[in-house]
Every structure is written in C-alpha cells, then in structure tokens.
Amino acid sequence: GNSGRTEPLTIIGPEGITRVVNGLRVVAEYLPYEVNIIEAPSEVELSLSKEGIHIVENSEHSKIHSSEIILSTLEVDHSAPCMGYSFYFKRERKFNVEKAMENNIPKILWSKLQKQEEVTFEGKTYTGDMVLGDERRGVKISLITDSRPMDSMANFIAESDLFICEGTYGSNEDMDKAVKNKHMTFKESATLAKEGRVKELILTHFSPAMMEPVEFIDNAKEVFENSTIGEDRMIRTLTFID
Numbered sequence: 001g002n003s004g005r006t007e008p009l010t011i012i013g014p015e016g017i018t019r020v021v022n023g024l025r026v027v028a029e030y031l032p033y034e035v036n037i038i039e040a041p042s043e044v045e046l047s048l049s050k051e052g053i054h055i056v057e058n059s060e061h062s063k064i065h066s067s068e069i070i071l072s073t074l075e076v077d078h079s080a081p082c083m084g085y086s087f088y089f090k091r092e093r094k095f096n097v098e099k100a101m102e103n104n105i106p107k108i109l110w111s112k113l114q115k116q117e118e119v120t121f122e123g124k125t126y127t128g129d130m131v132l133g134d135e136r137r138g139v140k141i142s143l144i145t146d147s148r149p150m151d152s153m154a155n156f157i158a159e160s161d162l163f164i165c166e167g168t169y170g171s172n173e174d175m176d177k178a179v180k181n182k183h184m185t186f187k188e189s190a191t192l193a194k195e196g197r198v199k200e201l202i203l204t205h206f207s208p209a210m211m212e213p214v215e216f217i218d219n220a221k222e223v224f225e226n227s228t229i230g231e232d233r234m235i236r237t238l239t240f241i242d
Contacts, residue, residue: 008034010053012046012071014081015039040083042075074156076147078182084144086156091139091240093132100131139238142198145205148182154195161238163196164230165189167203170216174207183207186216190223204230 011021018037025035038053040046045056048069056070074084095114105113109126112119116128142157145166157163168183169175178185184192186203193201201224206213213229220227 005033008036010036010038012038012040012053012073012085014042014075014083016081040073042073042083044073046071046073072156074144074152076144076153077150078146078148080146082146084142084147084153084156086140086142086160089139089141091136093128093135095131096133099133103130105131137241139240141238142196144192146183148179149184149188149192153192157192157196157198160196160198162200162202162236163193163198164202164204165192166205167213167220168205168207170206170210170213170219172219186220186227187223190220190227193224193227199226200236201227202230202234202236203227 011017013020017039021035021037025031038046047054047056048071068090070088070090072086072088074086076082076084093116095110100110100113105126106121109119109121110131113126113128113131116132118128119126140160141162141164142160143164144153144157145164147153147166166184167186167189168181169178169185172185172187175185177183178188183205189203190201201220203213203217203220210216217227217229
C-alpha cells in the first residue's frame with residue numbers, strides 16, 4: 001500500500017489462490033487499490049487489454065488487436081497447485097497500400113481498416129484483411145517455477161524469446177532431491193529450453209543450500225548455451241524482429 005499504486009491489481013492463479021491471497025490480506029486489510037482474483041482453469045488463454053480480461057476462443061485469434069497480450073496457462077507438476085505462464089505480445093500487421101488499391105478500398109476507410117475494424121460504407125462491407133499484410137511474429141515470454149519437467153512444456157514454451165525457469169538444484173548429483181521435492185536441476189531446465197527452441201534461458205528459484213548458483217551454470221550451458229543465472233533487478237529488453 002506504500003508503493004503509490006491506485007489502479008486495480010489482478011492476480012491470476014490456480015484453484016485455491018483466492019484463499020491464499022485473502023489470508024495474506026488479514027495483515028494488510030486496507031489497500032489503496034482494488035484486488036481482483038481469477039482462479040484460471042488448468043489450461044486457458046486469456047486476452048489482457050485496457051478493456052479488461054476475457055477468455056480467448058480459437059476462432060478469436062485473428063481478431064485480437066496488437067494492443068492485447070495473450071496469457072496462456074499450464075498446470076504443472078508440483079506438490080501444491082501451481083501454474084506455468086506464457087505471455088504473447090501481439091504485433092500489428094503492416095498496412096499494404098498496393099493491396100488496398102487492388103481491392104478499391106476508399107482512402108477514407110484506410111485508418112479504420114488498419115485497426116482491423118469492420119466498416120460498412122455505401123452499402124459495402126470492408127475488413128482489415130483487405131488492406132493488411134500477413135501476420136507478423138510477436139514477442140513471447142514464458143515462466144515456469146515449482147515443477148518437474150513435463151512433456152507438454154516444450155510445446156507450451158515453444159520459440160519463446162525469453163524463458164524464465166526454476167533451477168532449484170545446480171548439481172546433477174541432486175537429481176534424487178529434485179524428483180522427491182518436484183523441482184528441476186539446471187540440466188533439466190536447460191533441456192526444456194533446448195526442446196522448446198527458446199532464445200534465452202534465465203534460471204531462478206534456487207535452493208537456499210546453493211550459495212553460488214553461478215558455480216553450476218556450466219551444467220546448463222552444456223545443454224543450452226544461452227543460459228543465464230537470474231539476479232535481483234535484472235533487466236532484459238525484447239524487441240520485435242522483422
């Protein structure tokens with residue numbers, strides 16, 4: 001409550017998250033902003049925008065605007081309910097002047113159609129597809145903590161620009177602990193990154209017994225070269241690529 005925040009806060013998590021958050025609110029009863037909690041299904045896609053949050057159906061993907069973020073969830077394998085998250089930042093399609101002229105689109109409609117709006121003008125209906133180029137790749141960020149590796153994870157994180165993953169145990173010798181406590185070793189996290197064809201892996205969620213995680217980074221790099229130890233206040237800048 002001392003951060004200066006006043007806009008509403010939305011928390012999206014697994015079943016039971018409402019009970020946990022309400023328990024924490026016992027010691028912080030007053031907050032200067034509204035807290036909204038969504039207990040998401042195990043696997044769902046949500047559209048996040050200024051207008052709010054709604055579930056995305058498969059047929060709606062082409063209608064999602066570049067201002068929206070697609071949040072996907074995955075139920076993971078841990079001793080308590082836990083989820084993996086993937087954020088996909090949509091990118092605008094390029095306006096194609098030649099296509100617009102070939103389709104005889106009145107110039108007065110170009111700006112609206114560029115925003116993928118459907119317009120009826122002089123008895124005829126025009127759509128964004130009549131003036132826009134092909135879909136362009138956006139930016140994808142995936143996050144998985146508190147879990148054993150799962151077959152479904154490679155597809156879930158596929159081609160992420162940034163993959164943030166738990167690396168509770170740095171040493172391969174701690175495999176028994178990883179299995180027992182339902183966590184991962186650096187090598188397992190790196191294997192996921194490789195199978196998912198991600199661009200960069202940042203390891204986090206280290207066991208307190210691992211005083212210097214960087215000492216074990218080679219266990220990850222041997223499998224996936226672009227592996228990094230996560231640190232407090234670490235910043236990454238991701239950009240769209242043509």
